[in-house]
Amino acid sequence: xxxxxxxxxxxxxxxxxxxxxxxxxxxxxxxxxxxxxxxxxxxxxxxxxxxxxxxxxxxxxxxxxxxxxxxxxxxxxxxxxxxxxxxxxxxxxxxxxxxxxxxxxxxxxxxxxxxxxxxxxxxxxxxxxxxxxxxxxxxxxxxxxxxxxxxxxxxxxxxxxxxxxxxxxxxxxxxxxxxxxxxxxxxxxxxxxxxxxxxxxxxxxxxxxxxxxxxxxxxxxxxxxxxxxxxxxxxxxxxxxxxxxxxxxxxxxxxxxxxxxxxxxxxxxxxxxxxxxxxxxxxxxxxxxxxxxxxxxxxxxxxxxxxxxxxxxxxxxxxxxxxxxxxxxxxxxxxxxxxxxxxxxxxxxxxxxxxxxxxxxxxxxxxxxxxxxxxxxxxxxxxxxxxxxxxxxxxxxxxxxxxxxxxxxxxxxxxxxxxxxxxxxxxxxxxxxxxxxxxxxxxxxxxxxxxxxxxxxxxxxxxxxxxxxxxxxxxxxxxxxxxxxxxxxxxxxxxxxxxx
Amino acid sequence: xxxxxxxxxxxxxxxxxxxxxxxxxxxxxxxxxxxxxxxxxxxxxxxxxxxxxxxxxxxxxxxxxxxxxxxxxxxxxxxxxxxxxxxxxxxxxxxxxxxxxxxxxxxxxxxxxxxxxxxxxxxxxxxxxxxxxxxxxxxxxxxxxxxxxxxxxxxxxxxxxxxxxxxxxxxxxxxxxxxxxxxxxxxxxxxxxxxxxxxxxxxxxxxxxxxxxxxxxxxxxxxxxxxxxxxxxxxxxxxxxxxxxxxxxxxxxxxxxxxxxxxxxxxxxxxxxxxxxxxxxxxxxxxxxxxxxxxxxxxxxxxxxxxxxxxxxxxxxxxxxxxxxxxxxxxxxxxxxxxxxxxxxxxxxxxxxxxxxxxxxxxxxxxxxxxxxxxxxxxxxxxxxxxxxxxxx
Numbered sequence: 058x059x060x061x062x063x064x065x066x067x068x069x070x071x072x073x074x075x076x077x078x079x080x081x082x083x084x085x086x087x088x089x090x091x092x093x094x095x096x097x098x099x100x101x102x103x104x105x106x107x108x109x110x111x112x113x114x115x116x117x118x119x120x121x122x123x124x125x126x127x128x129x130x131x132x133x134x135x136x137x138x139x140x141x142x143x144x145x146x147x148x149x150x151x152x153x154x155x156x157x158x159x160x161x162x163x164x165x166x167x168x169x170x171x172x173x174x175x176x177x178x179x180x181x182x183x184x185x186x187x188x189x190x191x192x193x194x195x196x197x198x199x200x201x202x203x204x205x206x207x208x209x210x211x212x213x214x215x216x217x218x219x220x221x222x223x224x225x226x227x228x229x230x231x232x233x234x235x236x237x238x239x240x241x242x243x244x245x246x247x248x249x250x251x252x253x254x255x256x257x258x259x260x261x262x263x264x265x266x267x268x269x270x271x272x273x274x275x276x277x278x279x280x281x282x283x284x285x286x287x288x289x290x291x292x293x294x295x296x297x298x299x300x301x302x303x304x305x306x307x308x309x310x311x312x313x314x315x316x317x318x319x320x321x322x323x324x325x326x327x328x329x330x331x332x333x334x335x336x337x338x339x340x341x342x343x344x345x346x347x348x349x350x351x352x353x354x355x356x357x358x359x360x361x362x363x364x365x366x367x368x369x370x371x372x373x374x375x376x377x378x379x380x381x382x383x384x385x386x387x388x389x390x391x392x393x394x395x396x397x398x399x400x401x402x403x404x405x406x407x408x409x410x411x412x413x414x415x416x417x418x419x420x421x422x423x424x425x426x427x428x429x430x431x432x433x434x435x436x437x438x439x440x441x442x443x444x445x446x447x448x449x450x451x452x453x454x455x456x457x458x459x460x461x462x463x464x465x466x467x468x469x470x471x472x473x474x475x476x477x478x479x480x481x482x483x484x485x486x487x488x489x490x491x492x493x494x495x496x497x498x499x500x501x502x503x504x505x506x507x508x509x510x511x512x513x514x515x516x517x518x519x520x521x522x523x524x525x526x527x528x529x530x531x532x533x534x535x536x537x538x539x540x541x542x543x544x545x546x547x548x549x550x551x552x553x554x555x556x557x
Numbered sequence: 558x559x560x561x562x563x564x565x566x567x568x569x570x571x572x573x574x575x576x577x578x579x580x581x582x583x584x585x586x587x588x589x590x591x592x593x594x595x596x597x598x599x600x601x602x603x604x605x606x607x608x609x610x611x612x613x614x615x616x617x618x619x620x621x622x623x624x625x626x627x628x629x630x631x632x633x634x635x636x637x638x639x640x641x642x643x644x645x646x647x648x649x650x651x652x653x654x655x656x657x658x659x660x661x662x663x664x665x666x667x668x669x670x671x672x673x674x675x676x677x678x679x680x681x682x683x684x685x686x687x688x689x690x691x692x693x694x695x696x697x698x699x700x701x702x703x704x705x706x707x708x709x710x711x712x713x714x715x716x717x718x719x720x721x722x723x724x725x726x727x728x729x730x731x732x733x734x735x736x737x738x739x740x741x742x743x744x745x746x747x748x749x750x751x752x753x754x755x756x757x758x759x760x761x762x763x764x765x766x767x768x769x770x771x772x773x774x775x776x777x778x779x780x781x782x783x784x785x786x787x788x789x790x791x792x793x794x795x796x797x798x799x800x801x802x803x804x805x806x807x808x809x810x811x812x813x814x815x816x817x818x819x820x821x822x823x824x825x826x827x828x829x830x831x832x833x834x835x836x837x838x839x840x841x842x843x844x845x846x847x848x849x850x851x852x853x854x855x856x857x858x859x860x861x862x863x864x865x866x867x868x869x870x871x872x873x874x875x876x877x878x879x880x881x882x883x884x885x886x887x888x889x890x891x892x893x894x895x896x897x898x899x900x901x902x903x904x905x906x907x908x909x910x911x912x913x914x915x916x917x918x919x920x921x922x923x924x925x926x927x928x929x930x931x932x933x934x935x936x937x938x939x940x941x942x943x944x945x946x947x948x949x950x
Contacts, residue, residue, distance in 0.1 A: 218901045220629075245686055250662035253686055253863040254902035260868055264909035284865040290696060291659055292668075292681040299699035303685065306692040478669045501627070506896050509627035510634075510666035514673055531627070 070198050072118040073128045075107050075138065083135050086392060089142070092384040093154045093179065102142050110145045114192060116199040117145060129360040130431065131408035134400075136393040137361045140370045143380035143389060147185065148192040151381055154179055155237045160318040163231055165243035165252055166422060167377065167445045169454070169469055171461075172312045175331035177321030178240070179381050186227035190236045193275075209235075212273075216265060217258055221251050222504035228255045232262050234278025239318055242285035242311055246475050248422045248445070250507035256284055283318075287311055292477060295470040304466040312462075329461040332454045335383060341390050342376025342450045348397055350441065350492045355414065356400035358407035359430030359440040363419075371430070372397075377446035407439075414439040415555045418494035420485060420515060421445065421501050422508050432545060438552045441492040444485060448474030478511045482518035489523050496526045496555050498548075503533055526555055560783070562776040563753055566760045569772070573763045574647030580606065581651055586711055589652030591637065591667070593835040593859070594660050594684050596849045599705050601766055602724035603712040608648050609762030610655065611637055611831075613810030614922050618643060625674050626667070631897040632922045633805050634663045641675035648763065653678065654711055656704070660684040661861040661899060680707050688854055688862050701850035722844040727766060732836040734773040735761075739833055741780055743825040743884045745793050748783035749776075751824040752814065755832055759808045796823040797941040800880055802907065803892035803900045803917075807831045812927065813892050813918060813934075820935045826884035828877055830859060837876060861899035874910050881913060887941045888914035890934070895921050914941055 083103055088096045097105075111118045118128060129137045155161055162173050166182040173180035181189065190209065191202050206226065212233070213225035231238040241256050259282055267273045287307045290300035316323045349356060357372070364371025370380055372393040379386035399405075409431065415438045422445055430440045452472055455464040473484035489497060497519050501509040509531060516527040528551045532544050577587060588600045589610040600607040611633065612618075618639030619632050626638055640646050641655075655677045659665040671677040683700045685693035709715055735758060741747050742754045757776065761769050799822050806813065806829050817824060828834045839856035841848050857876040858864070864871045881889075889911060893901045901919070908915040916937045918930055 217905065218898075220896055220898065220901055251898055251902075254898055257863040257865060258902060258906070260865065261906040261909060264868075264906070286686055286863060286865065288686040288693065290683050290685070291665055292683055294683075297699070297703070299696055299703075300683070303692050303696035307687070310692075478666075479673065501629075504629065504896075506627065506629045506631075506898065507662055507666060509629045510663060511669060512627060513625055514670060531629070 070115065071120045072111055072115055073120050074111065074118070075103075075132060079132060079135070083138065086135055086139075087388065089139060089388040090384050091150070091382045091388075092174075093157075093159060093382055094150050097142075097146075102139060105146065106138055106142055113195040114145055114197075116197050116202045117141070119199045121199060129358060129409075130434075131358050131361055133408065134357055134361050134396065136372065136389060136396050137357075139389045139392060140361065140364065140372060140375065143375065143382075143385060144188065144370050145192075147380055148189055150385075151179065151181075151189055152237075154381070158320070160239035160315060161237055162315065163228070163238050163241040163243065165246060165249065167248055167449050167472075167474065168244040168246055169335070169449060169465060170379070170383070171328060171331045171335050171454070171465060172308050173242075173315055174335075174383055175328045176312045176315035176323040177319030178315040181381060182378060183224040183227045185378065185380065186231065186236065186238070190227060190230035193235060212267075216267065217255070220504050221255065222249070222502055224249070224251065225255060225504075228258070230275075231282065232259060233268065233273060233275050235275035237277040238282055240283050240285065240314065242283075242287065242314065244287040244469070245289040246469075246472065248474065248508060249505070251504065253286060256286055259284055283314065285311060285314060289475065290470070295467070295476070300470060301463065301466045304469060305460075305462045308462050308465055325459070325461055328465070329456065332461055332465060333456055334387075336453050336456060338376055338379075338383060338387050338390065339450050339453055341387070341394060342373070345372055345376075345390065345394050345397060346442070346447070346450075347491075348394070348401060352397075352401045354404065354406040355410050355416075355439050355441075356397050356405060356407060358409040359434050359438075360409075361407065363430050363440040363443055365429060373443070374446050376450045407434075409434045410439055411437045413556075415496060415552045416441045416492065416494045417552075418485070418489050418492055418497045419443045420497060420499040421512070422505060433548060433552075436549050436552050437556055438548070441494050442488060444474050444481075444488070447488065448472045478514055479518065481511075482515045482522075485515060486519055486523045489519065489525065494525065496528070496551060497523075498528045498530055498551065500530045500532055503531070526551070560749060560753075560776065560779050562772060562779050563749075563757070565775070566757060566764075566772050569768065570760050570763055574651065576765075577606065577608070577647070577651045581653070586653045587648075587651050588654050588656055588708065588711070589648060590656040590658075592658040592660055592664055593830050594658035594853055595656045595682060596701060596704075596853055597766075598721065598724040598728050598841070598849055599701070599708060599716065599846065600656075601727070602721040603708050603714065603716055604720075605708060605712050607766070608652065610640075610646075610648055610652065611805075611807045612640065612646070613805070613807040614812060615639070615809060616922055616924075619922055625670055629896050630663055630666070631804070631894045633807060633894060633897070634667045636922070637664075637667055638670055638675070641671050641677055644675070654680055656680045656682060656708075658682040658684050660859045663896075663898075680704065684862065685854075686863055688858060689864060689866070694851065694854060697854050698847050698850040701853075702846055705846050716846070718844065721846075725841045725844050725849070727770060729841065731761065731766065731770055731773065732839065734770070734777060735833075735836045737777060738773070738780065739836075740883075741784070743798075744784075748780050751827070752818070755814075755827075758832060758836075762808075794823065796821055797888065797938050797945075798823055798825045798884070798886045800824070800826040800828075800877075800884065800886040800889045801832075801892060802828050802877060802889055803904075804894040804897040805830050806892065810922060812922065812924075813890070813920070813930070816927070816931050816934050817890065820931065820938050822890075822934065822938050825886055826880045828857070828873075828880060834859075834876070838872065859899070860903050868906065868910055874907065877907065877911060881911060886913070887945070888916065888937065890937070891915060891917045893917060893919045895919065914944075 084099045160178040162180045164180040170180045210226040213229035294300040364374045454468040499512040512529045520527045587606045597607045618636045622635035622638030657668040687693040837857045841852040904917045
């Protein structure tokens, strides 16, 4: 199950390989249907995942002490292979779309994506922009890709501020033209306050000395990338008609802008249709999550369920992060439901999960994942949920009436993660109860002052009202393969404290 | 030589907490507010007492607030939380309600913590990030209307259009007088310094606004009298003239101001939110709630609000350019508090846009970096002086 990249024998990198014994079973699974590229058969996926990807993205297959959830230990969970295919095929699919004049749009995490897809664009949140950018250089080991990633982060830190959260890295990659980005148009959900200033910083790119140096620029460098902010009115926003009016207008402007770039006409019917499609994804994901939560033993491990923004799109996340293609995500989720349902029926436990794991519910934005779920499993825990993507997945958009923009605006303003903090905490308690979590961790990364500011408050409310142990855990900046000792020590102690 | 009116203002500020306590006993309601998008005219016209809250420079309060909020939040926000938790500040003690405008997102979070941990009675006024768009304007007009309704409940009466017009006139006049005094301080041998003007501005956060208006008249008269005594051309003091920009420097935060003065610099202009900026570019064209909303949205914006159009049309940057033109500073000190994203992210663009000698000081209230900051300020001033000397040779 392992091969070695020929390097200095002392630094040899061992790579994971899917065993051939899985192939026959895998080939019986269904195709992945995509919207922006042709469908792929299980045979093509198997070839990609066993031949192409290990050569092109060896970091994702590397077996080492800094394992970052690259490949799940549960190789019998076949949907897991497809989840990883979605991530590792991202670059090819995006470049193909770009060549077909599909606009690539830089957005924010945890938000809805109907306006972008309805108007013929591909929205990507920072983690996926980052992955796309990192994968532009192929053949890298984990150390090499980690170093490259750091270089992008440092470039942004020097240019703007060292106090930005790690999303400065992908924004700077877009500014430098390391990847094609046709529009920067995120929602300003309450999860992030840095986003607005990062978007604003694109205005000044022509005055940045380092951008004048061709060596700092990538092949997709543009002097001007169009910018938009979909503002998020705050404080009891879902009770104010005028807040909905405001957001509705911005959503209309957004669709018009994407439509202008894609050349695809978009009317209310097209948006309504997209809402129906994405609601279908939300409902299916909700079903998967509730199936998983109700199971007597966790039917998958944390990597396959919760995943990370790096190489593993766990099924939980795919319901909100489509890896650039909602149809592809839906295809994989259908498989996931069937496979998890079967596991629950037969009482199968995810590989790598201990017998009586400490169930952890995680709060905080996606950018804070500096500890891989595989590690949590290995020390006796299991991740049962994350409020970031779950907040959006839980919020179905009304499909009735004749104003889909209004429906969408109302749904967005009701995201539980974005509600006033006391209400968010109550929703969190409810999810903790449903998921039977034994503990809650609120993570926030370096520079995330908007989430970190309420971490203590949410922890206090959950501890007092749900009666479970909580931990407010600040982490280092972003993807840092070898800098997680402190986080791991804290996690270990927290899990030991609960299980002991 | 201290102007007599300055002493009178200072004495009035000292008496103010006792006055407020007495007024509240007699039924007056005090609206403490944070951030300068709260329309004071409406508070005043309803017969409520507007008091601008927030102090800086107190490490103990920062520490106290820091127990409940992350250390990745700026010290001003942490200290504000500490201030409310301690409940010893006379203005905090006397505030019946705390109004917070959500221009700074961290300040919005602070409002949630003030409500939860300090049990403060809060009202949040939403401020649109897309403040320069039609939809942003429509949103803010509705927010100000909603805010007014909340205050009407507190005041127990509806807003009287006549009283509103009077309040608008009063605040317009206050702003005009502040700008007039401000212009004088930048002149050579001015009878009043920038630091004194800052104290005058900040006294206005607490005093009865009619009394304050009267003080400003008296101050202008005294300045005029003192300035008129000399008929010779004033000589330059030779000190490097500086414009100060960046994060809030609230009452009590003297760290950077003291250092600049100690090192021989002279501040002649600022665009600070606890300084001149709230008095610039604000004109209520229509004596209505909507007119006030428009005026507040159209004033020189806070850096916390992102502007996505060209740098050349950015009113924050245009204001800085105007200040540079008007007050002829030799350089800019751009002061940023750690984790004050709004200003920190914009340091580089401000520098490249203004093209004047520029130094960013990134600091906190703690004294641990004071010698490092001192060295940098000293070096910056030396560099400016050296440039001036070479030019004069």
